[in-house]
Amino acid sequence: MDHEQTLDLLPAYLDQELSLSEARDFERHLEQCAACRQVYEQHRAVSTQLRQAALRIDAPPDLLPRIEAALPGRPASREALNQRLQRWLGSILPARSTVWSPLGAVAVSLAVLGLSVNIYLKVPTAEQRLTQELVDDHVRSLQSNHLFDVISTDKHTVKPWFNGKIDFAPPVIDLAQQGYPLVGGRLDFLNGRAVAVMVYRYKLHPINLYVWPGNDAGASAKIFEQRGYHLAHWSTGGMNYWAITDAGAQELGGFTASLRAQTQS
C-alpha cells in the first residue's frame, strides 16, 4: 500500500469500515511511514475533539436540501458540493476565533474537517469497490485454505458440481495443455450475488477465475495490478470474467488469452 492509498483509506479506517486485510495493510504502512502516521494522528485527534458535545454546531436548515440538490453523483456536482461546504464552513467561523481559544480550536477543527470532507468525497467507484472485494476474496481463499469446494482436475467433474447451486452454467475449461491446469472450483458470494470460481494453477501460483452473468467490460482483457496482485477483467458470451493471481502480468496475459480463445465462439 502506498501513501496515496493509505490516505484514501484513512477516513474508513478511523470509522472501522475497512476489511480485515485492508486494515492490516493500512497498519503495516503506518508502521513504516512517519509521514502517514503523522496525518493519521492529526485526524484521530480531530475526530476525538469533534466528538465533544461543546464543539457541536447546528447545521443551517437549508444545508440538507442544498446537499441533496447537488448529489446526482457526477464529479462536477461533487466538486460544487465540496465548494459549497467549504464556503459554509468559512462563513460560520466567527471573526474573533483567533482570540477566544475554544473557538480557535473550532476553527482548527473545521479547517481539518474541510480537508476530511475532501477525502470523504473521493468515494471509490463501483469497479474500485469490486476490485477490492476480489482481492480480499482471493487473499481469504488462500489464507483460510478454502480454495476449493470441489477438487478435481477434470472439467467433467467440476462443471456438473455447479448444477443447482447457481442459476447459470459457467464455462469450465481445462487449460492443462497451455500450462494452466484446472484444479477445482468453488462458490463465492461477491458483488452482491453468488458467483462461480474456477481455480487454476500456473506452476505454484493459484489463479482464481470468477464468473457471473453480465456484460460489464469489453471483450479484450484489461490487465492491471492492485495491492501486489495481477487482475484481468473482460466480458464475453454474456458472462463477466475476473481473473486474479500473484503470478506475473505476462503469465496472467497468457492465461486469459488461452481461456478467451476457447470461450469466444
Ligand SMILES: [Zn+2]
Ligand atoms: Zn506513507
